Amino acid sequence: MRCFPSIALPLALALLAGPTEDEPSAVQDPRPISAPGIENLFRLGPNLLSGGQPEGDEAFRALADLGVRTIITVDGAAPDTEAARRYGMRYVHLPIGYDGVPREQAVALVKAVRSLPGPFYVHCHHGKHRGPSAAAVCAIATQGWDKDQARRWLEEAGTSPDYAGLFASVAAFEPPTVAELAAVPESALPERAEVPDLVAAMVDVDQRWERLKAVSAAGFRTPPDHPDLDPPHEALMLAEHYRELARLDEAKDRGAAFLRLLARAERDALALRDALRDPAALATAPAAFDRAGRDCKACHSRFRDQSPN
Known part of the structure:
Protein backbone atom coordinates (compact mmCIF):
# COMPACT_ATOMS: atom_id res chain seq x y z
CA MET A 1 0.00 0.00 0.00
CA ARG A 2 1.34 3.38 -0.95
CA CYS A 3 2.15 5.73 1.92
CA PHE A 4 1.40 9.45 1.79
CA PRO A 5 3.46 11.82 3.89
CA SER A 6 1.88 13.39 6.96
CA ILE A 7 1.02 17.07 6.78
CA ALA A 8 2.97 19.40 9.01
CA LEU A 9 1.20 20.24 12.26
CA PRO A 10 0.62 23.98 11.62
CA LEU A 11 -0.92 23.30 8.23
CA ALA A 12 -2.99 20.46 9.66
CA LEU A 13 -4.38 22.70 12.40
CA ALA A 14 -5.25 25.36 9.83
CA LEU A 15 -7.10 22.83 7.74
CA LEU A 16 -8.99 21.54 10.75
CA ALA A 17 -10.06 25.05 11.64
CA GLY A 18 -11.94 25.63 8.36
CA PRO A 19 -11.57 27.18 4.90
CA THR A 20 -8.75 29.58 4.26
CA GLU A 21 -9.12 32.92 2.47
CA ASP A 22 -8.08 31.20 -0.77
CA GLU A 23 -10.65 28.41 -0.37
CA PRO A 24 -14.15 29.37 -1.61
CA SER A 25 -16.68 28.82 1.16
CA ALA A 26 -19.87 30.27 -0.39
CA VAL A 27 -22.82 27.92 -0.47
CA GLN A 28 -23.30 26.53 -3.97
CA ASP A 29 -26.24 24.59 -5.35
CA PRO A 30 -25.39 21.18 -6.83
CA ARG A 31 -25.27 21.03 -10.61
CA PRO A 32 -25.09 17.92 -12.77
CA ILE A 33 -22.13 17.46 -15.07
CA SER A 34 -21.21 14.63 -17.43
CA ALA A 35 -18.14 12.47 -17.79
CA PRO A 36 -17.57 9.11 -19.50
CA GLY A 37 -17.92 6.07 -17.24
CA ILE A 38 -19.46 7.95 -14.29
CA GLU A 39 -23.13 7.88 -13.27
CA ASN A 40 -25.00 10.65 -11.50
CA LEU A 41 -22.07 13.07 -11.47
CA PHE A 42 -22.62 16.39 -9.68
CA ARG A 43 -20.45 19.30 -8.67
CA LEU A 44 -21.41 20.36 -5.16
CA GLY A 45 -18.88 23.15 -4.78
CA PRO A 46 -15.44 24.30 -5.93
CA ASN A 47 -13.75 21.53 -3.96
CA LEU A 48 -16.35 18.72 -3.92
CA LEU A 49 -17.98 16.37 -6.44
CA SER A 50 -20.28 13.36 -5.99
CA GLY A 51 -21.29 10.48 -8.23
CA GLY A 52 -21.04 6.80 -9.05
CA GLN A 53 -18.12 4.43 -9.23
CA PRO A 54 -15.60 5.39 -11.95
CA GLU A 55 -15.59 2.70 -14.65
CA GLY A 56 -12.48 2.41 -16.82
CA ASP A 57 -9.54 4.63 -17.64
CA GLU A 58 -11.74 7.25 -19.33
CA ALA A 59 -13.58 7.85 -16.08
CA PHE A 60 -10.41 8.29 -14.03
CA ARG A 61 -8.95 10.55 -16.71
CA ALA A 62 -12.12 12.65 -16.61
CA LEU A 63 -11.87 13.03 -12.84
CA ALA A 64 -8.26 14.12 -13.15
CA ASP A 65 -9.26 16.62 -15.84
CA LEU A 66 -11.86 18.00 -13.41
CA GLY A 67 -9.01 18.63 -10.98
CA VAL A 68 -9.80 15.82 -8.54
CA ARG A 69 -6.85 14.77 -6.41
CA THR A 70 -8.51 12.59 -3.77
CA ILE A 71 -11.29 10.05 -4.39
CA ILE A 72 -13.35 8.97 -1.38
CA THR A 73 -15.43 5.82 -1.78
CA VAL A 74 -18.05 4.75 0.74
CA ASP A 75 -18.92 1.61 -1.24
CA GLY A 76 -18.21 -1.86 0.13
CA ALA A 77 -16.38 -2.90 -3.04
CA ALA A 78 -12.60 -2.57 -3.17
CA PRO A 79 -11.59 0.57 -5.10
CA ASP A 80 -9.35 0.57 -8.17
CA THR A 81 -6.41 2.22 -6.44
CA GLU A 82 -4.00 1.51 -9.30
CA ALA A 83 -6.17 3.37 -11.83
CA ALA A 84 -6.40 6.34 -9.48
CA ARG A 85 -2.63 6.43 -9.07
CA ARG A 86 -2.10 6.34 -12.83
CA TYR A 87 -3.90 9.66 -13.05
CA GLY A 88 -2.25 11.29 -10.05
CA MET A 89 -5.03 10.67 -7.53
CA ARG A 90 -5.31 8.66 -4.35
CA TYR A 91 -8.23 6.77 -2.83
CA VAL A 92 -9.68 6.85 0.67
CA HIS A 93 -11.97 3.89 1.41
CA LEU A 94 -14.55 4.57 4.15
CA PRO A 95 -17.38 2.07 3.55
CA ILE A 96 -20.80 2.73 5.06
CA GLY A 97 -24.10 0.86 4.97
CA GLY A 131 -22.34 8.54 -1.76
CA PRO A 132 -24.66 11.56 -1.71
CA SER A 133 -25.22 11.17 2.04
CA ALA A 134 -21.46 11.10 2.64
CA ALA A 135 -20.99 14.09 0.34
CA ALA A 136 -23.73 15.94 2.26
CA VAL A 137 -21.81 15.39 5.50
CA CYS A 138 -18.70 16.86 3.86
CA ALA A 139 -20.64 19.82 2.47
CA ILE A 140 -22.24 20.63 5.83
CA ALA A 141 -18.83 20.57 7.53
CA THR A 142 -16.81 22.39 4.88
CA GLN A 143 -19.13 24.37 2.58
CA GLY A 144 -21.63 25.89 4.98
CA TRP A 145 -24.60 23.80 3.87
CA ASP A 146 -27.56 23.79 6.23
CA LYS A 147 -29.73 20.74 6.85
CA ASP A 148 -32.43 21.84 4.41
CA GLN A 149 -29.93 22.14 1.57
CA ALA A 150 -28.47 18.76 2.48
CA ARG A 151 -31.92 17.15 2.38
CA ARG A 152 -32.72 18.79 -0.97
CA TRP A 153 -29.43 17.49 -2.31
CA LEU A 154 -30.28 13.91 -1.33
CA GLU A 155 -33.60 14.26 -3.12
CA GLU A 156 -31.94 15.71 -6.23
CA ALA A 157 -29.34 12.93 -6.27
CA GLY A 158 -32.15 10.35 -6.23
CA THR A 159 -31.59 8.98 -2.73
CA SER A 160 -34.54 6.72 -2.02
CA PRO A 161 -36.75 7.65 0.96
CA ASP A 162 -36.68 3.91 1.74
CA TYR A 163 -33.18 4.52 3.11
CA ALA A 164 -34.47 6.35 6.16
CA GLY A 165 -31.18 5.95 8.00
CA LEU A 166 -29.26 7.94 5.40
CA PHE A 167 -31.66 10.88 5.65
CA ALA A 168 -31.71 10.66 9.44
CA SER A 169 -27.93 10.63 9.84
CA VAL A 170 -27.52 13.65 7.56
CA ALA A 171 -30.29 15.51 9.41
CA ALA A 172 -28.65 14.76 12.77
CA PHE A 173 -25.06 15.44 11.69
CA GLU A 174 -23.08 18.11 13.51
CA PRO A 175 -19.59 19.03 12.30
CA PRO A 176 -16.84 17.44 14.40
CA THR A 177 -14.78 19.46 16.79
CA VAL A 178 -11.11 20.16 16.26
CA ALA A 179 -10.36 17.64 19.01
CA GLU A 180 -12.41 14.93 17.28
CA LEU A 181 -10.62 15.54 13.99
CA ALA A 182 -7.19 15.61 15.60
CA ALA A 183 -7.91 12.22 17.19
CA VAL A 184 -8.38 10.54 13.78
CA PRO A 185 -5.12 8.74 12.89
CA GLU A 186 -3.81 8.59 9.34
CA SER A 187 -4.46 4.82 9.42
CA ALA A 188 -8.20 5.60 9.63
CA LEU A 189 -8.03 6.93 6.05
CA PRO A 190 -6.93 3.79 4.20
CA GLU A 191 -6.72 3.42 0.44
CA ARG A 192 -8.49 0.08 0.76
CA ALA A 193 -10.37 -0.90 3.91
CA GLU A 194 -11.03 -4.39 5.16
CA VAL A 195 -14.75 -5.10 5.04
CA PRO A 196 -16.73 -7.79 6.89
CA ASP A 197 -17.41 -11.03 5.03
CA LEU A 198 -21.14 -10.28 4.94
CA VAL A 199 -20.55 -6.89 3.31
CA ALA A 200 -18.19 -8.41 0.74
CA ALA A 201 -20.75 -11.12 -0.05
CA MET A 202 -23.49 -8.54 -0.51
CA VAL A 203 -21.25 -6.65 -2.94
CA ASP A 204 -21.03 -9.86 -4.99
CA VAL A 205 -24.85 -10.20 -4.91
CA ASP A 206 -25.28 -6.59 -6.05
CA GLN A 207 -22.85 -7.06 -8.93
CA ARG A 208 -24.59 -10.25 -10.08
CA TRP A 209 -27.96 -8.52 -9.84
CA GLU A 210 -26.69 -5.66 -12.03
CA ARG A 211 -25.81 -8.23 -14.69
CA LEU A 212 -29.27 -9.76 -14.49
CA LYS A 213 -30.79 -6.30 -14.94
CA ALA A 214 -28.86 -6.04 -18.20
CA VAL A 215 -30.20 -9.46 -19.19
CA SER A 216 -33.74 -8.30 -18.41
CA ALA A 217 -33.29 -5.15 -20.49
CA ALA A 218 -32.18 -7.35 -23.42
CA GLY A 219 -35.40 -9.38 -23.34
CA PHE A 220 -33.90 -12.06 -21.07
CA ARG A 221 -31.25 -12.90 -23.62
CA THR A 222 -27.52 -12.19 -23.77
CA PRO A 223 -27.12 -8.39 -24.02
CA PRO A 224 -25.50 -7.37 -27.32
CA ASP A 225 -23.06 -5.12 -25.48
CA HIS A 226 -22.20 -7.89 -22.97
CA PRO A 227 -21.70 -11.02 -25.07
CA ASP A 228 -19.84 -12.57 -22.13
CA LEU A 229 -23.03 -12.83 -20.07
CA ASP A 230 -24.81 -16.19 -20.07
CA PRO A 231 -28.28 -15.50 -18.57
CA PRO A 232 -28.91 -18.91 -16.92
CA HIS A 233 -25.40 -18.92 -15.48
CA GLU A 234 -25.86 -15.43 -14.01
CA ALA A 235 -29.05 -16.55 -12.23
CA LEU A 236 -27.32 -19.68 -10.98
CA MET A 237 -24.42 -17.63 -9.62
CA LEU A 238 -26.91 -15.37 -7.84
CA ALA A 239 -28.44 -18.44 -6.18
CA GLU A 240 -24.97 -19.64 -5.18
CA HIS A 241 -24.18 -16.27 -3.61
CA TYR A 242 -27.33 -16.49 -1.50
CA ARG A 243 -26.42 -20.04 -0.45
CA GLU A 244 -22.92 -18.98 0.59
CA LEU A 245 -24.28 -15.94 2.40
CA ALA A 246 -26.43 -18.19 4.58
CA ARG A 247 -23.31 -20.11 5.69
CA LEU A 248 -21.63 -17.04 7.19
CA ASP A 249 -21.66 -16.62 10.95
CA GLU A 250 -22.64 -12.96 10.46
CA ALA A 251 -25.74 -14.07 8.54
CA LYS A 252 -26.66 -16.62 11.20
CA ASP A 253 -26.27 -13.96 13.87
CA ARG A 254 -29.01 -11.93 12.15
CA GLY A 255 -31.51 -14.60 13.05
CA ALA A 256 -33.97 -17.04 11.54
CA ALA A 257 -35.96 -14.41 9.63
CA PHE A 258 -32.86 -13.31 7.70
CA LEU A 259 -31.95 -16.91 6.87
CA ARG A 260 -35.50 -17.59 5.66
CA LEU A 261 -35.29 -14.62 3.32
CA LEU A 262 -31.98 -15.90 1.95
CA ALA A 263 -33.47 -19.36 1.39
CA ARG A 264 -36.43 -17.88 -0.47
CA ALA A 265 -34.13 -15.67 -2.55
CA GLU A 266 -32.06 -18.73 -3.47
CA ARG A 267 -35.17 -20.65 -4.58
CA ASP A 268 -36.41 -17.75 -6.68
CA ALA A 269 -32.98 -17.27 -8.30
CA LEU A 270 -32.99 -20.96 -9.25
CA ALA A 271 -36.50 -20.59 -10.69
CA LEU A 272 -35.20 -17.69 -12.77
CA ARG A 273 -32.32 -19.87 -13.95
CA ASP A 274 -34.77 -22.58 -15.02
CA ALA A 275 -36.86 -20.05 -16.94
CA LEU A 276 -33.79 -18.65 -18.69
CA ARG A 277 -32.28 -21.96 -19.79
CA ASP A 278 -35.48 -23.47 -21.25
CA PRO A 279 -36.71 -21.69 -24.41
CA ALA A 280 -40.17 -23.10 -23.80
CA ALA A 281 -40.26 -21.45 -20.36
CA LEU A 282 -38.74 -18.10 -21.35
CA ALA A 283 -42.15 -16.42 -21.16
CA THR A 284 -42.10 -17.01 -17.40
CA ALA A 285 -38.76 -15.21 -16.97
CA PRO A 286 -40.22 -11.72 -16.34
CA ALA A 287 -42.33 -12.99 -13.44
CA ALA A 288 -39.39 -14.94 -12.02
CA PHE A 289 -37.18 -11.86 -12.35
CA ASP A 290 -39.78 -9.74 -10.54
CA ARG A 291 -39.95 -12.26 -7.69
CA ALA A 292 -36.17 -12.18 -7.36
CA GLY A 293 -36.28 -8.38 -7.24
CA ARG A 294 -38.95 -8.43 -4.54
CA ASP A 295 -36.71 -10.72 -2.48
CA CYS A 296 -33.97 -8.08 -2.57
CA LYS A 297 -36.37 -5.29 -1.67
CA ALA A 298 -37.88 -7.27 1.21
CA CYS A 299 -34.46 -8.04 2.66
CA HIS A 300 -33.24 -4.47 2.23
CA SER A 301 -36.35 -2.99 3.80
CA ARG A 302 -36.14 -5.23 6.87
CA PHE A 303 -32.41 -5.57 7.43
CA ARG A 304 -30.50 -2.91 5.51
CA ASP A 305 -32.29 0.37 4.93
CA GLN A 306 -33.31 1.58 8.38
CA SER A 307 -31.22 3.42 10.90
CA PRO A 308 -30.21 1.24 13.87
CA ASN A 309 -31.00 4.22 16.07
Missing part, protein backbone atom coordinates in the same frame (compact mmCIF):
# COMPACT_ATOMS: atom_id res chain seq x y z
CA TYR A 98 -27.52 1.89 3.72
CA ASP A 99 -28.67 2.40 7.31
CA GLY A 100 -26.78 5.67 7.76
CA VAL A 101 -23.40 7.35 8.21
CA PRO A 102 -21.91 6.31 11.57
CA ARG A 103 -20.34 9.13 13.56
CA GLU A 104 -16.88 7.55 13.33
CA GLN A 105 -17.05 7.44 9.53
CA ALA A 106 -18.55 10.93 9.35
CA VAL A 107 -15.63 12.32 11.34
CA ALA A 108 -13.18 10.43 9.11
CA LEU A 109 -14.88 11.86 6.00
CA VAL A 110 -14.46 15.39 7.30
CA LYS A 111 -10.87 14.69 8.34
CA ALA A 112 -10.14 13.51 4.80
CA VAL A 113 -11.48 16.65 3.15
CA ARG A 114 -9.72 18.85 5.69
CA SER A 115 -6.30 17.23 5.57
CA LEU A 116 -5.81 15.68 2.12
CA PRO A 117 -5.31 17.38 -1.25
CA GLY A 118 -8.52 18.45 -3.00
CA PRO A 119 -10.68 18.72 -4.95
CA PHE A 120 -12.50 15.60 -3.72
CA TYR A 121 -14.75 13.11 -5.46
CA VAL A 122 -17.10 11.16 -3.17
CA HIS A 123 -18.76 8.06 -4.60
CA CYS A 124 -20.63 4.84 -3.91
CA HIS A 125 -21.74 2.31 -6.54
CA HIS A 126 -24.35 4.28 -8.49
CA GLY A 127 -23.95 7.66 -6.80
CA LYS A 128 -27.55 7.77 -5.60
CA HIS A 129 -27.73 6.74 -1.96
CA ARG A 130 -24.64 6.25 0.24
